[in-house]
Amino acid sequence: MDLGRAPAGGRDGERTEGTSEGTAGTEFRLLGPVEIRDGLTGRDIVPPGSKQRALLSAFVIHAGQLLSVDRLTEELWGDRPPSNAANALQAHVARLRRLLPAPGGGHEWISTLPAGYLLTLGPATTDVQRFHRLSAKGRAALASDPGYAAELLRRALSLWRGPALQDSGKGPICTTEADRLEENRLTTLETLYEASLRCAQHGEITGELEKLTADHPLRERFYDLLMLALYRGGRQAEALGVYERARRRLMDALGIEPGPALRGRMEAILNHAPHLSAPAPHSHAPARAVALTEALALGGEIARLRRRIDELGLEQEALVRRFDAMIARLPGGT
Known part of the structure; x- marks a missing residue:
């Protein structure tokens, strides 16, 4: 089997925390053609057009970070932006909002801020996160249990469905991230074959x-x-x-x-x-089972903390908007 870019074949075996409603279970996928797995319906949503894919990719790459209008304009149009670039970008963002799964629970995917736009993942995940998590676990297990390491690294590589950020344009954000992810993939391949050699x-x-x-x-x-x-x-x-x-x-x-x-x-x-x-073949099955149980438990705790942090951030944003509205209604307010 060619492990360089294994076909997609289901989940990687890790437990998914949270419910299946709203954003829980939704996954943004960049390791191949850009798409979104709707956590509620299970369908795959593919943004039409390279600019929609580039815009979504830029948001996911910098999730939780403000992206300025100028930076997004450069990503979509390079050094030849349209004369009404801000309005054109606003239209693309509006179309992308309509394309995204229904967030539910008061969550808002894309926030419009005075200086630009911001994507908040909330409880949603990305295949890039899963790839990095499995790769890191595989590297950590290499010395003590190369068989288990190889299993984890194969799971990580199976998430790749083609070149990273495929057909998402050639803007600086997507190009830089695609190059970085490809290097990560090759490094993971090297570690996988090292693990295989340790297993004779x-x-x-x-x-x-x-x-x-x-x-x-x-x-x-x-x-x-x-x-x-x-x-x-x-x-x-x-x-x-x-x-x-x-x-x-x-x-x-x-x-x-x-x-x-x-x-x-x-x-x-x-x-x-x-x-x-x-080396002589050896088995670490008991240690592997204990390590997997502990890793899953820790992953669940991290997921719960991440959701709580996202919830607190959304509550803070709502309070700030209420405060600004109250100040504006006061005499002499702006």
């Missing part, structure tokens, strides 16, 4: 690593992992051939030799270093 699964991953070295010819870590997998499979000559292939590609593209890590791997293979041997 070298024979199962050589084909996938061969493809990754072809797709990312300047990424040395994939060559390093492939060399180790081949060596452990009794294919020393092929492992050394991978080093030479990496060296040629780096010299042709960048004019540089491989870094110290890859050179060190090559020398270790030449010398049959003992530390290159595959």
Whole structure:
């Protein structure tokens, strides 16, 4: 199976806190074509047009942060904004508001403020949050339980449905975030294959690593992992051939030799270093079950605290509006 961009296949196994009504269960998805999973109806909402997708993406990327009119204008139109950019942006925001799921519970998705606009997630989530959470858990488990780490990292990668922020324009917000997320995906892939090697699964991953070295010819870590997998499979000559292939590609593209890590791997293979041997398979099933239970409980507490913080923020905004309205009605008020 190609783990580089696994197909979407249901939930990642984590418990979803809250009810299924209103915004609870709603998820904004950026890891592929931009869409919204309506927590109430279960349907997927796809914004029509690249500008609507870019606008939604910018809001989700900076959820809880004020985005100025100028910054959003640049994201949608670059250096060629329309003459009535503020009105055009306002129209796009209005269309996006109508597209979003019914918030319920007094929640407002997009707030209009004097200096710009702000998206409040409330109890809604994003697939990016889930990806980062699962990736972090996988990295944390790598040393003590590589099998469990690989399971978590596969779940994280299964959230990807295509290139991040696909078809969302080329504005600076979306472009920067797409590049950052792709780097996160590749780093997670590297950790996954390291976990697989620690589980003595070298024979199962050589084909996938061969493809990754072809797709990312300047990424040395994939060559390093492939060399180790081949060596452990009794294919020393092929492992050394991978080093030479990496060296040629780096010299042709960048004019540089491989870094110290890859050179060190090559020398270790030449010398049959003992530390290159595959580890004995072992099981950490009991520890895995305890860790998963504790992680789910902690995740629930964090979700409840996040919802309460969002509720307090909304209450504060409502009180500030009431206060401003009262002041305005006083004699001499503005």
